[in-house]
Amino acid sequence: MEAPPCRQLGELQPEQERSSSAVVGLSLCDSAPLLWRIQDLKTVRSSGLVGALLGALPRTPRQNIRLGRPLLLLPEEERLLRERHSAAALPARNQDAVGTELQQRYEEEEQRSYEEQSILALEDRRSALLRAMTSSSGSECGAGSDEALQGRLLALGQNFTFPRSALAVQLSTARAGLSHCQEARAFLQADWPIREQDSPRREARYQVFRDLRGRGFFLTSAGKFGGDFLVYPGDPLRFHAHFIAVCLTLDESICMLDVLCVARLGSNVKKTVLLCSPAPDGPVHYTSLQWSGMV
């Protein structure tokens, strides 16, 4: 089957133009904002938001290097999308109804597959038996062995059961998510549930996120490095992070040991630690911590 690659590229471009005004649909799992649809993931990445993939890939389970959908957004990423009116919550479908519907469909398909496979397995056994009998009775005379053969085949047909444990099961890997959604625009009317209370630290985090994103940096969460965000000069797939951003309010007091701790970690991993605080009048203050070189 020929699929000319240039045509696919041509199709990509109008999608990218559309992505700046596209609205992504968020599936809310308790308070976690998830994206399931491929188009939504592309839209969000092209606007400079990275998120974190959470799903296991069926063909490569039991590893954490390459993960699949859904994409979990940072609270700051969700808030940024919301402020730009680029995201809305998908209506939560009745999970029970969807569940039983899917389960029923799956069980019917499995039963069909089982019946097909039983027939094929029986035929396999029959032809194996035939081969075995004709090769072993090659030297004997015809009629008696024919009757014996028919007898054995009949017995096989009556007694054969295909064990359920031998059933080959097909896993569908091209599934859109727990609640597969239609393209209807009804979700634009969704209400935004208020899930989190604001706190000064959270507000500071958001202001820093918005400022750095506005300067063109890509940000992901920095749990592994003891900071709030990892700051990349471009897409994380192409660059190493330059900064570990620690967000605080201007007047919050931090322990010197914590400053030394995070600064030391930063120099061990060749990243600059940034202390970031939004000023009340707008701009965000950044202070870079570096090893002094004075042993």
Add this chain to the structure above:
Amino acid sequence: MSGASDGAEGSAEKAAPANWILQHPTYQQMQQLQVEDSEQIYTAFLVYMDLTEVRRWKEVSCVRSPELQVVLLEAREKDGAPAHTVLPLPVHRRLSHRSVRHVLDRGLPMLLCAVASDSTLVYQRMTDGLVTPDPPVGPFEDLGRRQHRKRRQQR
């Protein structure tokens, strides 16, 4: 340190190691800066001694920070080098970003010096803005499949 008032030489000599700091001209200069925080003055003095005697920095002077109510030091690494502001603080103290900004506002490159109770000193450079870290040092070699093959063999 009431031992200083003793007239006997023996006891004056034994008391000298503790007293010499109090009699040091720079320490007394720091005390006159009207900073109430005696612990911080002592810390600043330890940093002063490190900069002058150990690292031999030049033109080391002390100044009061009105916003933070602490003693700051100004010094140059060598003659002709740019002057630095050094903020000496005991390591168990807490610090706010606003205080750091006040010191940075002096316009000089800043060093934060954390002093532990055993007189261990750690200097941390603080700069305004986003300072890109130094890139990793080359030459770079594309390991290709060699690395994966090595791992497989180790299994």
